[in-house]
Amino acid sequence: MADEKNEKIDYTKYPEGMKALAAALSMPIPPEESAKREAALMGLITSLVRQ
Amino acid sequence: MQTEELRKYRTKLFRDASMMKTKPDRVPHMSFFVTWKILDAGYKLSEAMHDYDIMEKVVRYHLEHYDFDALFEWGGRNAVRIPEAFGGGTYIINDENEVVSYLDKAICDRGEEDELIANPMKFFYEKGMTKKYPCWAEGSVTPAMVQKAYDENNAFIQFAMKMLRMLPEEYGMAKMTAPNGFCYCGIDFMFNTILGIKGLSYLMRRDPGKVDAMVEALDELYFNPGLEALKKAPGPNMDYAFDYDITLLAHTILNQKQFERWLWPDLKKVLDVLAEKGMTVRLFMEGSSKRFWEYFKDYPAGVITMHPEADDVFELRKALPNCAILGGMPVQLLGKGTREQCVERARILCNELGKDGGFILSQDKMVSFRNDAQPENVKAVCDYVLEHT
Amino acid sequence: MDYEALAEAMGDLDEDTMTDMLNEVMSEDKSHAPEAMEACQKGMDIIGQRFEEGEYFVGDLIYAGELMTKAVDILKDGLVSGGSGENAAVPMVLCTVKDDLHDIGKNIVRSMLEANGFNVIDLGIDVAPETVVEAVKKNNVKIVALSGVLTLAIDSMKKTVEALKAAGLDDVKVIIGGAPVSEEACKEVGADEWAHSPQKTVDVCKAWAGI
Numbered sequence: 001m002a003d004e005k006n007e008k009i010d011y012t013k014y015p016e017g018m019k020a021l022a023a024a025l026s027m028p029i030p031p032e033e034s035a036k037r038e039a040a041l042m043g044l045i046t047s048l049v050r051q
Numbered sequence: 052m053q054t055e056e057l058r059k060y061r062t063k064l065f066r067d068a069s070m071m072k073t074k075p076d077r078v079p080h081m082s083f084f085v086t087w088k089i090l091d092a093g094y095k096l097s098e099a100m101h102d103y104d105i106m107e108k109v110v111r112y113h114l115e116h117y118d119f120d121a122l123f124e125w126g127g128r129n130a131v132r133i134p135e136a137f138g139g140g141t142y143i144i145n146d147e148n149e150v151v152s153y154l155d156k157a158i159c160d161r162g163e164e165d166e167l168i169a170n171p172m173k174f175f176y177e178k179g180m181t182k183k184y185p186c187w188a189e190g191s192v193t194p195a196m197v198q199k200a201y202d203e204n205n206a207f208i209q210f211a212m213k214m215l216r217m218l219p220e221e222y223g224m225a226k227m228t229a230p231n232g233f234c235y236c237g238i239d240f241m242f243n244t245i246l247g248i249k250g251l252s253y254l255m256r257r258d259p260g261k262v263d264a265m266v267e268a269l270d271e272l273y274f275n276p277g278l279e280a281l282k283k284a285p286g287p288n289m290d291y292a293f294d295y296d297i298t299l300l301a302h303t304i305l306n307q308k309q310f311e312r313w314l315w316p317d318l319k320k321v322l323d324v325l326a327e328k329g330m331t332v333r334l335f336m337e338g339s340s341k342r343f344w345e346y347f348k349d350y351p352a353g354v355i356t357m358h359p360e361a362d363d364v365f366e367l368r369k370a371l372p373n374c375a376i377l378g379g380m381p382v383q384l385l386g387k388g389t390r391e392q393c394v395e396r397a398r399i400l401c402n403e404l405g406k407d408g409g410f411i412l413s414q415d416k417m418v419s420f421r422n423d424a425q426p427e428n429v430k431a432v433c434d435y436v437l438e439h440t
Numbered sequence: 441m442d443y444e445a446l447a448e449a450m451g452d453l454d455e456d457t458m459t460d461m462l463n464e465v466m467s468e469d470k471s472h473a474p475e476a477m478e479a480c481q482k483g484m485d486i487i488g489q490r491f492e493e494g495e496y497f498v499g500d501l502i503y504a505g506e507l508m509t510k511a512v513d514i515l516k517d518g519l520v521s522g523g524s525g526e527n528a529a530v531p532m533v534l535c536t537v538k539d540d541l542h543d544i545g546k547n548i549v550r551s552m553l554e555a556n557g558f559n560v561i562d563l564g565i566d567v568a569p570e571t572v573v574e575a576v577k578k579n580n581v582k583i584v585a586l587s588g589v590l591t592l593a594i595d596s597m598k599k600t601v602e603a604l605k606a607a608g609l610d611d612v613k614v615i616i617g618g619a620p621v622s623e624e625a626c627k628e629v630g631a632d633e634w635a636h637s638p639q640k641t642v643d644v645c646k647a648w649a650g651i
Contacts (some may be wrong), residue, residue, distance in 0.1 A: 011192050049180060050139060150539045257455065305499060420590070
């Protein structure tokens with residue numbers, strides 16, 4: 001993960017932080033399918049908020 | 052009976068009971084045991100809730116000691132590892148007192164409603180996460196931390212898939228609910244997470260127009276897509292005990308007018324689709340639902356299976372003869388009663404409510420604490436159902 | 441000041457009208473604060489009645505609790521606290537029992553009890569039996585209300601009643617409330633009364649207090 005490149009990004013901001021996180025995560029969705037990756041991350045976020 | 056044959060037999064018991072066209076061969080029996088299973092199997096709550104291998108042993112113990120036909124809960128109800136991986140979480144596990152508590156933490160404070168209505172996703176991401184997780188509030192979250200939560204979520208999904216395969220394939224248990232998705236009623240979401248009980252009570256009186264707007268915004272994301280998916284379902288899936296499952300909580304604070312304005316419209320949409328397709332639903336309304344029984348009376352027989360928590364099942368049968376009933380065995384009796392009293396209750400339930408079908412035996416509440424049930428009582432009821440119904 | 445109208449506003453859960461009227465009371469002459477408080481208490485009686493009749497439900501009672509807190513906050517400088525004599529509030533202890541964290545029902549009941557002449561010593565949630573005993577002794581309380589939602593609350597309620605008896609507090613009356621309570625549970629716990637309805641709790645406590 002490119003933490004150094006992204007260190008100035010505020011990951012808590014939506015949508016820019018969310019997009020950066022979705023791009024940085026290791027997940028079985030190809031990097032070019034950013035919309036799906038972001039949907040997967042938002043699914044996790046919603047689940048975490050509902051816990 | 053071979054495992055697959057047993058599974059099909061058990062599934063047919065549930066289908067016959069819930070669809071109310073045929074009296075089942077015997078009364079089906081569903082386990083509504085949750086954290087009690089952990090204690091009964093000899094483990095601590097924190098052990099099982101943090102270790103999927105131990106939780107698997109807990110579920111196996113339950114299956115091997117008590118002859119139920121289906122398990123509602125297979126160890127995934129309180130997925131504490133996911134929020135804990137992120138440094139947060141609202142569960143308090145007290146092993147000494149054998150209690151799991153849940154701290155209510157509403158994510159939308161007064162004055163923030165318009166923000167949520169304008170963009171719920173942004174609100175959950177920025178404000179919701181900030182209120183639930185210190186690293187978000189501090190701005191110290193990193194991709195590595197989110198990866199950990201993501202990986203835990205995947206581990207949970209793997210565990211869930213394993214359990215949902217194990218139950219039917221190894222133990223011949225009926226599969227509970229067909230994969231037809233989920234519709235989250237906006238007002239229930241507001242009750243549970245968004246506003247909490249106090250916040251919702253206040254907003255309903257203070258600014259009902261805002262409640263309308265919030266329900267609409269949340270329904271757009273969490274109800275409408277589920278409803279559209281349900282509309283595409285081909286019809287009843289006879290490989291499962293039920294086609295759909297609904298658990299509701301918000302009605303426990305709503306007056307009649309509030310129910311009609313904010314919960315019934317959503318609930319009706321789902322029930323209407325299910326009725327049109329001849330699909331079945333287990334409907335669990337926490338606490339008492341008696342005030343709202345009249346809303347269900349015109350649905351055709353064999354669509355709704357009511358699972359009452361606080362209401363009298365015999366009264367329910369009289370009020371809603373079109374609805375199958377799931378439940379009836381009081382946790383209070385399983386915990387404090389004698390073996391004979393529990394068996395007698397089972398006998399009365401099965402003979403009266405099940406005499407023409409339309410009845411599935413289960414516990415009235417999620418069985419959570421050690422004293423909620425004595426193992427010998429549970430076994431006695433399970434054996435009675437197999438031998439006498 | 442039309443105190444009947446104030447009571448009606450409270451009963452109608454009309455926060456704005458209630459607030460305006462209370463602010464008017466305090467801006468004119470604080471000495472009328474007790475009458476205004478009494479009107480709000482009558483309003484709570486209206487609310488309790490509408491709950492019993494099925495018009496209002498739990499969400500309305502929660503909101504009513506907030507209104508009552510607001511009313512007290514506005515009027516507090518004009519209210520005489522404590523005191524002795526026939527108008528002194530009757531002290532009583534209220535809590536959610538050990539291992540139970542639920543407080544909604546308890547808070548609703550507290551608001552209604554306070555509106556009906558009780559000085560409620562609210563011990564909060566997850567309260568151990570010995571804490572209840574201590575509070576009863578310290579405040580010379582003769583009425584205790586125990587609340588709980590979980591099934592395990594019954595066991596905690598029983599232990600609390602046993603602790604009161606073990607401490608020689610046999611003259612203390614105990615009422616239990618919440619989802620798991622029943623006639624059978626009341627007998628098992630050793631309590632004197634049980635209630636699902638907050639109005640019943642108020643009526644029973646008032647009868648015990650002779651008010």
